[in-house]
Amino acid sequence: MSLLQVEDLAIHFGGVKAVDGVSFSVEQGEVFAIIGPNGAGKSTIFNLISRVYPPTRGTIRFDGRDITGLKAHDIAGLGIARTFQNIELFDHSTVLDNLLMGRHTHRGTNFVQDILFLPKVRQEEREHRRRVEQVIELLELEAYRKKMIAGLPYGVRKVVEIGRALAIGPKLILLDEPASGLSVEETRDVAFWIEDMRRDMGLTVLMVEHDMSLVNQVSDRVLAMANGQPLALGSPAEVQAHPDVQAAYLGTGAAA
Amino acid sequence: MRVVFKTSYDRDIDLHEHGQSRAKIAVLLAIMVALPFLVGDYYLAEAANTLIWALAGMGLMVAVGHTGQVSLGHAAFLAIGAYADSALMNAGLPFLVSFPVAGLITGLFGAIIAVPAVRMSGIYLAIATLAVFVIVEEMVILLEPITGGVGGIMAPSVTILGISFDRYAALPNFYWLCLAVVAVVTWGYANLMRSPTGRSFLAVRDSEVSARALGINVTRTRALAFGLSSGVTGLAGALMGHYIGFFNYELFSIFISINLLLVVTIGGLGFIQGAFLGAILITAVPQLISILRDNLVGIGIDLSGIPGLDTMIFSLILIGFIIYEPTGLYGRWLKIRTWFEIFPLARKDMFRRQKSYLKTERMK
Numbered sequence: 167m168s169l170l171q172v173e174d175l176a177i178h179f180g181g182v183k184a185v186d187g188v189s190f191s192v193e194q195g196e197v198f199a200i201i202g203p204n205g206a207g208k209s210t211i212f213n214l215i216s217r218v219y220p221p222t223r224g225t226i227r228f229d230g231r232d233i234t235g236l237k238a239h240d241i242a243g244l245g246i247a248r249t250f251q252n253i254e255l256f257d258h259s260t261v262l263d264n265l266l267m268g269r270h271t272h273r274g275t276n277f278v279q280d281i282l283f284l285p286k287v288r289q290e291e292r293e294h295r296r297r298v299e300q301v302i303e304l305l306e307l308e309a310y311r312k313k314m315i316a317g318l319p320y321g322v323r324k325v326v327e328i329g330r331a332l333a334i335g336p337k338l339i340l341l342d343e344p345a346s347g348l349s350v351e352e353t354r355d356v357a358f359w360i361e362d363m364r365r366d367m368g369l370t371v372l373m374v375e376h377d378m379s380l381v382n383q384v385s386d387r388v389l390a391m392a393n394g395q396p397l398a399l400g401s402p403a404e405v406q407a408h409p410d411v412q413a414a415y416l417g418t419g420a421a422a
Numbered sequence: 423m424r425v426v427f428k429t430s431y432d433r434d435i436d437l438h439e440h441g442q443s444r445a446k447i448a449v450l451l452a453i454m455v456a457l458p459f460l461v462g463d464y465y466l467a468e469a470a471n472t473l474i475w476a477l478a479g480m481g482l483m484v485a486v487g488h489t490g491q492v493s494l495g496h497a498a499f500l501a502i503g504a505y506a507d508s509a510l511m512n513a514g515l516p517f518l519v520s521f522p523v524a525g526l527i528t529g530l531f532g533a534i535i536a537v538p539a540v541r542m543s544g545i546y547l548a549i550a551t552l553a554v555f556v557i558v559e560e561m562v563i564l565l566e567p568i569t570g571g572v573g574g575i576m577a578p579s580v581t582i583l584g585i586s587f588d589r590y591a592a593l594p595n596f597y598w599l600c601l602a603v604v605a606v607v608t609w610g611y612a613n614l615m616r617s618p619t620g621r622s623f624l625a626v627r628d629s630e631v632s633a634r635a636l637g638i639n640v641t642r643t644r645a646l647a648f649g650l651s652s653g654v655t656g657l658a659g660a661l662m663g664h665y666i667g668f669f670n671y672e673l674f675s676i677f678i679s680i681n682l683l684l685v686v687t688i689g690g691l692g693f694i695q696g697a698f699l700g701a702i703l704i705t706a707v708p709q710l711i712s713i714l715r716d717n718l719v720g721i722g723i724d725l726s727g728i729p730g731l732d733t734m735i736f737s738l739i740l741i742g743f744i745i746y747e748p749t750g751l752y753g754r755w756l757k758i759r760t761w762f763e764i765f766p767l768a769r770k771d772m773f774r775r776q777k778s779y780l781k782t783e784r785m786k
Contacts (some may be wrong), residue, residue: 216635242637254635256628258692259621262434266618267625271637273618277646280617281610287617288435294618295431334636 167230169194169338169370170215175224176394177214184210186394187224192338197364197371199381201405202391203414208374209251210394212340215372216241216248228338243271247331248340251374253323257316261326264315265301268333269294301329304362321352328359332367339363341373345380353380360384378406390414437612454601458594466597467665470589472705473600474661479685479697480604480611481655486683487691488615489647490627491540494679495551498558499652501674502528503659504577509568511578518582525657532652533645540644555679562671574670577663589665600661607654611694614650623647655682688743690750699751703739711735 168191175188185207192198200208214221217238225234228244236244247268256264272294275287302308305325315323324344331339344360345353357380363369375381381388381402388405390397392414398405405411426439438444458466478500485491506527510520539550562569569575580587580596587595614620625633626643633640663669681704689700711732715725725731747754761768 218631218634237639238634239637239639242635248635250632250635254629254632256625256632258628259624263621263624267621267633267638268636270618270622270625275618277614277619277650280619281614283613283617288432291435291617292431295434330632330636 168192169229170372171227173225175211175214175226176222177210177219178222183394185214188396190389190399192370192372194370195364195368196387197360197385199385199388200374200391201381201388206391207394208391209342212248212342212374215340216246242334245337246340247334247336249327249331249342249344251342253327255315255323255327258314260312260314261307261310262298262312264326265298265329265333266294268330269297271334297335298333301332305329305359321348324348336369338370338372341371343374343376345375345377353377356380357383435616451605458597463593466593468705468709470597470600470665472701473604474658474665475685475705476698476701477604477607477661478655478658478682479689479701480607480694481651481658482682483686483694483697484647484654485651486686487696488627489623489644491644491648492544492548493551494548495555496655496682497674497676497678498555499528499532499655500659500662500678501558501562502531503656504663504669505562505569507660508575508577508663517580521660524660525653528656529649529653533649536645536648540641540648555676559671570670572670574668576668580664589667603657603661608694684740688740688750690752693752696750696752703751707736707739708732
């Protein structure tokens, strides 16, 4: 059975049909990309899955469970992590603390135990740190561990955000334009990390991306969208050859 | 520049990175404990007052500095703490019981009003807390049997296990009591900030949308922070009641709320140390100004005829801080310390605020 099943998903903001009748399913261990021109509704789909918005219509099932009615803060606990298109880090904390915040769903202590800093809290802190260090090692963030986010270059912030999502220990990771604003070398690193996530960590990846070289390199299947509606679904090559997709990006001869 | 060689995660989990900073705290604490033997009653009373303000400042810091919730209503929590403690003591409970219970009552009250209030943020939350303040002020006047109404009440004398901690009869004891409370709260606060709960506060402050995506229940976290904040402020209120001795609703005016906001802002938002530095500034500067004015009389300049001069000078200092040092006293100290630590490598623009990158538009 598919890890994530989206059926007839729709959200309307007044008269604007941001997403209108999109269905797809993401298999366990797959890298699934959503592409489309600006305003196609790609990020809105992410926001629907992470329950920022309630959908107008349709269902989202994760691991066989209907998550359409859950609260936004219940999603991480199920094993769905996400990044944001315009980096949403905690600017006044260090890289290490940002990653530790990703461990929130794994905390086993309450605030009273925390205030007294009982031995159990320290024990858990050590475990959180150990898990976070694995992420730091994977993403090569060692040099930035104790640096404040506010002073970091854009490319590093982008990576820290991926790290924070990985610190959750998710089954499914949603990457919202992981390569936007990155240099060619940095984009290549992202491609390697996505491979690592899939191969070594057994993660399923759902990503929105404009950089077609990255999409071609890592994704198994691609969904192309325009104006909130699906255009084509298939391998990267199939989707790019699809006439509707080419029309959406380049316009048709008739319209020009 | 000191580079700490860390060999275990515990070094990062510990409150202090190295022994020297632990030693500094110990020395500071020792001086504070010895203070009654070093200074006279006037300064000792001022020190106790500063400690009480620092305690209230820590209370507000949890909400404003660490969770990003502005409150103009914290004078109300001081009042609730003070009246609850006095009422419980008048009902026959010993101070050792009434004091923590007063804090608990205030904390619960804060948490309950927080559940609807913290759905708002920024200026809207400030107005909502101001409304809470007005309601509490009216309640204090109406609940005459407990609060003495407009006339006010006398705070019962504090006695613990037969030893007097009265503010006048045994000032050193009262001072040590304040110091002990402040030390314990500071320790708990520091623990909180190195634990998952403290991190969730910071997460909610800096980005609600990603806090949610990490599984943090934003409403519950903000209500918890507000409850803890009011609880600690309630403890400060109880001590303030005993410090003042005889008080009515006017002690807890809106100006106290504003002064408390100044304590945390000028001290340095987001730093526990900031609450202390702010409290020192807010309690010491008016005293310094009046001492200075008295000395000017000695050399033939009499400024006592100009009303409001003290307040004006005080306000100018505060405005200067807000314009030129928005990170507060502690932020300034960190900059000075860094300058010395990396001497001579400091650059002029090192602390210039950087333009931050675009944030995702607020969702919902």
